[in-house]
Amino acid sequence: xxxxxxxxxxxxxxxxxxxxxxxxxxxxxxxxxxxxxxxxxxxxxxxxxxxxxxxxxxxxxxxxxxxxxxxxxxxxxxxxxxxxxxxxxxxxxxxxxxxxxxxxxxxxxxxxxxxxxxxxxxxxxxxxxxxxxxxxxxxxxxxxxxxxxxxxxxxxxxxxxxxxxxxxxxxxxxxxxxxxxxxxxxxxxxxxxxxxxxxxxxxxxxxxxxxxxxxxxxxxxxxxxxxxxxxxxxxxxxxxxxxxxxxxxxxxxxxxxxxxxxxxxxxxxxxxxxxxxxxxxxxxxxxxxxxxxxxxxxxxxxxxxxxxxxxxxxxxxxxxxxxxxxxxxxxxxxxxxxxxxxxxxxxxxxxxxxxxxxxxxxxxxxxxxxxxxxxxxxxxxxxxxxxxxxxxxxxxxxxxxxxxxxxxxxxxxxxxxxxxxxxxxxxxxxxxxxxxxxxxxxx
Amino acid sequence: xxxxxxxxxxxxxxxxxxxxxxxxxxxxxxxxxxxxxxxxxxxxxxxxxxxxxxxxxxxxxxxxxxxxxxxxxxxxxxxxxxxxxxxxxxxxxxxxxxxxxxxxxxxxxxxxxxxxxxxxxxxxxxxxxxxxxxxxxxxxxxxxxxxxxxxxxxxxxxxxxxxxxxxxxxxxxxxxxxxxxxxxxxxxxxxxxxxxxxxxxxxxxxxxxxxxxxxxxxxxxxxxxxxxxxxxxxxxxxxxxxxxxxxxxxxxxxxxxxxxxxxxxxxxxxxxxxxxxxxxxxxxxxxxxxxxxxxxxxxxxxxxxxxxxxxxxxxxxxxxxxxxxxxxxxxxxxxxxxxxxxxxxxxxxxxxxxxxxxxxxxxxxxxxxxxxxxxxxxxxxxxxxxxxxxxxxxxxxxxxxxxxxxxxxxxxxxxxxxxxxxxxxxxxxxxxxxxxxxxxxxx
Numbered sequence: 001x002x003x004x005x006x007x008x009x010x011x012x013x014x015x016x017x018x019x020x021x022x023x024x025x026x027x028x029x030x031x032x033x034x035x036x037x038x039x040x041x042x043x044x045x046x047x048x049x050x051x052x053x054x055x056x057x058x059x060x061x062x063x064x065x066x067x068x069x070x071x072x073x074x075x076x077x078x079x080x081x082x083x084x085x086x087x088x089x090x091x092x093x094x095x096x097x098x099x100x101x102x103x104x105x106x107x108x109x110x111x112x113x114x115x116x117x118x119x120x121x122x123x124x125x126x127x128x129x130x131x132x133x134x135x136x137x138x139x140x141x142x143x144x145x146x147x148x149x150x151x152x153x154x155x156x157x158x159x160x161x162x163x164x165x166x167x168x169x170x171x172x173x174x175x176x177x178x179x180x181x182x183x184x185x186x187x188x189x190x191x192x193x194x195x196x197x198x199x200x201x202x203x204x205x206x207x208x209x210x211x212x213x214x215x216x217x218x219x220x221x222x223x224x225x226x227x228x229x230x231x232x233x234x235x236x237x238x239x240x241x242x243x244x245x246x247x248x249x250x251x252x253x254x255x256x257x258x259x260x261x262x263x264x265x266x267x268x269x270x271x272x273x274x275x276x277x278x279x280x281x282x283x284x285x286x287x288x289x290x291x292x293x294x295x296x297x298x299x300x301x302x303x304x305x306x307x308x309x310x311x312x313x314x315x316x317x318x319x320x321x322x323x324x325x326x327x328x329x330x331x332x333x334x335x336x337x338x339x340x341x342x343x344x345x346x347x348x349x350x351x352x353x354x355x356x357x358x359x360x361x362x363x364x365x366x367x368x369x370x371x372x373x374x375x376x377x378x379x380x381x382x383x384x385x386x387x388x389x390x391x392x393x394x395x396x397x398x399x400x401x402x403x404x405x406x407x408x409x410x411x412x413x414x415x416x417x418x419x420x421x422x423x424x425x426x427x428x429x430x431x432x433x434x435x436x437x438x439x440x441x442x443x
Numbered sequence: 444x445x446x447x448x449x450x451x452x453x454x455x456x457x458x459x460x461x462x463x464x465x466x467x468x469x470x471x472x473x474x475x476x477x478x479x480x481x482x483x484x485x486x487x488x489x490x491x492x493x494x495x496x497x498x499x500x501x502x503x504x505x506x507x508x509x510x511x512x513x514x515x516x517x518x519x520x521x522x523x524x525x526x527x528x529x530x531x532x533x534x535x536x537x538x539x540x541x542x543x544x545x546x547x548x549x550x551x552x553x554x555x556x557x558x559x560x561x562x563x564x565x566x567x568x569x570x571x572x573x574x575x576x577x578x579x580x581x582x583x584x585x586x587x588x589x590x591x592x593x594x595x596x597x598x599x600x601x602x603x604x605x606x607x608x609x610x611x612x613x614x615x616x617x618x619x620x621x622x623x624x625x626x627x628x629x630x631x632x633x634x635x636x637x638x639x640x641x642x643x644x645x646x647x648x649x650x651x652x653x654x655x656x657x658x659x660x661x662x663x664x665x666x667x668x669x670x671x672x673x674x675x676x677x678x679x680x681x682x683x684x685x686x687x688x689x690x691x692x693x694x695x696x697x698x699x700x701x702x703x704x705x706x707x708x709x710x711x712x713x714x715x716x717x718x719x720x721x722x723x724x725x726x727x728x729x730x731x732x733x734x735x736x737x738x739x740x741x742x743x744x745x746x747x748x749x750x751x752x753x754x755x756x757x758x759x760x761x762x763x764x765x766x767x768x769x770x771x772x773x774x775x776x777x778x779x780x781x782x783x784x785x786x787x788x789x790x791x792x793x794x795x796x797x798x799x800x801x802x803x804x805x806x807x808x809x810x811x812x813x814x815x816x817x818x819x820x821x822x823x824x825x826x827x828x829x830x831x832x833x834x835x836x837x838x839x840x841x842x843x844x845x846x847x848x849x850x851x852x853x854x855x856x857x858x859x860x861x862x863x864x865x866x867x868x869x870x871x872x873x874x875x876x877x878x879x880x881x882x883x884x885x886x
Contacts, residue, residue: 016495024490026480027678029472033495037469047467049502052459052476052493059492066509214574214594217526236526237465238613246470297768299747303754304740307747307768314822314855316746322774324767325740325750331765331808335778365774379757389563409563412757414615 012186014040015071016050017063019078019088020169023052032077032174039183043190044201055079060091068162075182078169080152082131088166092157093139105144106136106153113151145181149173154181202255205246206262208271209280209421216243219268223261232258241418242273242280270429281309281316284424287431288319288369295427296365297323298336298357300348300374301391305420321365326357336360349374349386351394351403358396369430370396373423377415389415393423395430402430455629457483458492458514460506462521462531463612466495475520475617482626484678484691486633487644498522503534511605518625521612523595525574531609535600536582548587549579549596556594588624592616597624645698648689649705651714652723652864659686662711666704675701684861685716685723713872724752724759727867730874731762731812738870739808740766741779741800743791743817744834748863764808769800779803792817792829794837794846801839812873813839816866820858832858836866838873845873 016036022028030052037047048071053063060079067074079088093100110132118126135152138144145154145165150173155166167177208216213236220234231251237244249255263269274283288295297306303325310320324335329348332338338356346352354372362370375391382388389408394401404426408415459479465471473495480490491514496506503522510517522531536543553575561569578595581587588597588608593616598609610620651659656679663677674694680687692698706712717726731738740749746768753763767778772791775781781799789795800815818834825831832851837844847869851858 021489022678023477024480024493025484025678026477026490027680029474029477031472034466034469034472037467039469041468046464046497048497050467050495052495054489054491214525214572218573234526235464235528236524237470297747299750301754302751303759303763304742304747304750304766304768305754307742307770308745308751309747311744311746311748311770311859312856317770320746320770322768322770322778323747324778325747325765327750327754327760327763327765334809335765335767335807364778366777387563407563409560411615413755416754 012045012073013048013071014045015067015074016047017053017060017067017074017076018050018169019053019055019060019076021055021085023078024054032169032171032178035171035175036075036178036183039178040186041203043183043187045186055085055087057087057091057094060087061095064092064095064159064164067164068159072162073182074162074164075178076164076166077174080135080154080166080168082134082152086134089138089142089155092142092155092164092166096139096141096157096159098140100137101140102133103136103138103142103144103155106138106155107133109144109146109153110136110151113147145177147173147177148180149176156181201248201250202252203246203248204255204259205244205276206259206272207274207278207280208243208245208268209241209273209425210271211243211268213238213243216245216268219265220245220258220262223258223265240414241421270432273425273428279313280421280424282313284428284431285310285313285316285319287428291431293368294319294321296321296361296367296370297423298361298370298372299323299325300327300332300357300372301377302373302416302420302423303327305416306371306373306423309420309424321367323365323370324361332357332360335364337363347386349376349390349392351392351405354392354394355396355401355403358394358401362396368398369427371423371427372396373419375415375419377412377419379412391415391419391422393419393426395423395427397430397434402426455488455516456491456514457488457516457518458494458510459490460494460496460503460510460517460519461612462496462498462503462519464498464528466521467497471612475612475614475621478614478618479518479621479625482621483629485646486626486630487691488629498528498530500530500534500537503530504538507535507538507602507607510607511602515605516625516629517605517607518621519607519609520617523578523597523609523611525572525577525595529577532581532585532598535585535598535607535609539582539584539600539602541583543580544583545576546579546581546585546587546598549581549598550576552587552589552596553579553594556590588620590616590620591623592619599624644691644693645695646689646691647698647702648687648719649715650717650721650723651686651688651711652684652716652868653714654686654711656681656686659688659711662708663688663701663705666701666708683857684864713875716868716871722756723864723867725756727871727874728753728756728759728762730871734874736811737762737764739764739804739810739813740866741804741813741815742766742768743770743775743800743815744820745816745859745863745866746770748859749814749816749866752863752867764810766808766813767804775800775803778807780806790829792819792833792835794835794848797835797837798839798844798846801837801844805839811841812870814866814870815839816862818858818862820855820862822855834858834862834865836862836869838866838870840873840877845869 016033018030023030051063053059079086138155142155142157147153152168154177157164167174231254233248235246299306307323310316326332336357337360342352342356354374357372358370372394376388378388392405394403408418459476461473494506496502522529581598585598585600590596595611597620600607610617674697676691678689742749750766753759769775779800780803785795785799797815797817801813805813815837819831821831835848837846851861
């Protein structure tokens with residue numbers, strides 16, 4: 001690839017053009033572009049612009065014109081297939097003021113691919129399909145980019161200072177070609193750390209539960225004062241019910257200082273559940289495994305969601321034993337030993353019931369800890385006393401049972417999700433407070 | 444809204460501008476725009492252009508300029524929040540040649556929202572947060588669009604013949620505001636059936652489980668022959684593990700004919716679980732309620748996911764009683780009466796264990812039906828005999844126990860999701876075969 005070695009990041013402006021009516025109609029979500037954004041970020045590069053364009057020659061040409069006015073690298077996806085609505089090569093030729101021509105190298109690659117497929121699958125035809133040839137008609141000046149995992153070849157063209165690489169929209173083929181003909185060469189051309197223009201920025205992400213985005217931002221602003229956020233770029237991302245704070249900086253000192261503040265600040269540190277790739281459930285499982293402790297659940301309004309969250313983690317079985325989904329009150333009594341008196345006097349949505357459920361699960365499953373949740377997720381079932389969103393959590397441990405209740409303001413799905421988090425968070429904070437038992441005998 | 448009644452579709456050009464570094468970095472996938480594309484399509488309207496733009500004033504202004512040169516309606520999302528990287532209102536003002544001003548109506552809406560939240564949650568502040576006010580600084584000419592489900596108000600501005608509506612990027616808020624201030628008015632303004640340029644197309648969606656997209660497409664093509672698909676537009680959408688087929692047509696006859704074929708074709712009709720807004724779990728709950736029957740679950744590798752799916756449905760308690768998450772083998776024995784001999788001779792991932800789990804759940808919870816699933820979701824735990832993806836399902840009813848096993852080819856999350864569907868599907872098909880018991884005494 002023509003990228004000069006040691007090119008500074010500032011001279012690289014990347015744009016994405018994703019072509020296809022199905023993207024604009026929302027029948028396909030553009031996962032390719034998102035994936036490439038993450039891959040580029042890992043090289044310290046940003047995607048500067050993205051256009052989603054219909055299968056219309058004029059629109060595609062207009063997108064190329066805009067891109068060439070502002071970007072040095074343009075990654076184009078889609079529209080390379082064999083059907084009548086695949087117009088990318090034709091549009092590229094119009095933009096370049098060229099005609100399309102049957103590209104012998106591209107045709108050869110398609111024939112090779114067909115032959116290889118036929119060897120693997122006896123029912124596949126060994127020779128070219130009717131429609132195959134269309135995919136070999138490329139702009140006259142195009143370089144063919146061999147596709148090792150599919151029929152349609154990619155291609156590269158240049159205009160002024162801008163290089164356009166074209167990849168198929170099929171995710172597996174897009175990713176393969178993007179690695180081979182874009183990310184790989186870019187990675188090789190990146191200056192090494194310490195050289196001028198080099199310096200991959202440091203990126204750190206902290207994850208919070210139990211604070212709103214505004215509250216996290218207020219705390220961070222208060223910690224630093226506005227002037228002291230120089231050299232740091234902060235991004236807040238709401239991933240309900242989590243809030244993720246990502247900072248990007250070239251200054252390791254600034255990052256370390258922010259981290260120290262977050263970890264030490266009493267208003268915020270107990271809401272911080274993990275960093276980087278950590279997940280809420282995964283961090284909890286890890287804590288339990290480290291302590292050599294086990295967990296069971298008793299779920300009413302969450303209906304299995306807490307178990308589902310925990311078992312999303314591979315290896316959850318090292319700490320999570322199972323639980324009881326007690327959606328109906330009869331199940332609370334039969335399987336969790338919640339007494340009919342508790343249900344009669346306090347109701348299923350009560351501190352007393354939540355605590356009895358936690359005790360019941362802990363006893364029945366023989367675990368170190370049990371968490372329980374019971375509440376009214378909505379939309380129906382609320383009363384004046386116990387409105388929709390009333391949730392009771394309990395955590396039973398060896399010595400005692402802890403309780404908390406909240407009134408959540410969301411609709412059913414979010415009330416349930418926040419309830420599952422709330423129940424596990426009560427345990428997470430209990431673990432942070434309670435001394436860790438020695439797991440291994442001390443030597 | 445200023446859209447004239449009876450406007451022809453041809454005069455409406457819709458563009459989307461989604462703002463946020465997190466979109467370009469691929470930390471968030473732009474589901475909002477895809478959703479709006481589908482909603483617009485159901486009104487017979489297309490999204491003509493989409494731009495994804497960084498959190499930079501200059502870039503946002505350039506996107507507005509481009510949009511105003513080619514589109515009549517622009518839906519802008521993101522960048523309305525309280526933090527420093529939320530720049531949309533400021534950029535809109537620059538584009539319009541106005542300044543931003545504190546909008547009293549917007550501030551009032553934020554205060555009302557805070558007060559409502561505080562009534563529900565005693566720990567939430569009743570007055571404005573420090574950062575709340577920022578969200579009320581809007582371009583001087585903006586109309587405020589009240590947000591009934593969140594803090595940040597939307598707003599509308601006009602430039603030349605182009606109307607820009609701005610919605611928060613949080614999906615729940617985006618969808619609510621898009622319905623209220625874009626789709627709703629657009630729907631009302633559409634010409635009625637029969638009037639010139641009118642004729643809202645008929646749109647129908649059928650939902651399948653257990654077939655790939657290609658398989659559904661092959662069946663449909665075979666039913667019709669290529670020539671007979673005239674006057675119909677077909678869209679396939681994979682919503683793992685479901686496949687949705689949507690047809691759009693101006694011909695009620697063509698739609699009815701396709702429906703008849705689908706319902707009658709023996710290769711496809713038993714894979715059809717619902718139509719339109721139906722959900723997989725909801726359709727099953729409805730069937731059970733109609734029959735006056737109840738359900739419990741016994742989950743190993745799905746860890747609570749089946750219960751979670753069922754209880755997503757409001758009113759699930761009319762049929763779903765609860766279940767046992769038997770992640771650890773000791774729980775299978777202690778709570779589901781799976782004998783140690785079954786576990787010893789056949790292992791936890793076996794027909795025998797799945798059947799014993801279903802029987803155990805049915806007996807312990809006293810339900811009409813119980814479904815059970817046990818398997819190896821991966822990535823670890825596979826053996827030569829029982830590779831990753833080996834899943835056993837069982838359904839216990841009054842008279843007998845049905846079993847099925849599959850080997851799934853996906854990674855952990857998809858193996859678990861397909862397992863939950865597979866277990867419920869075994870019950871769904873059992874219900875279709877078994878005669879319905881009379882629920883009400885006949886008069």
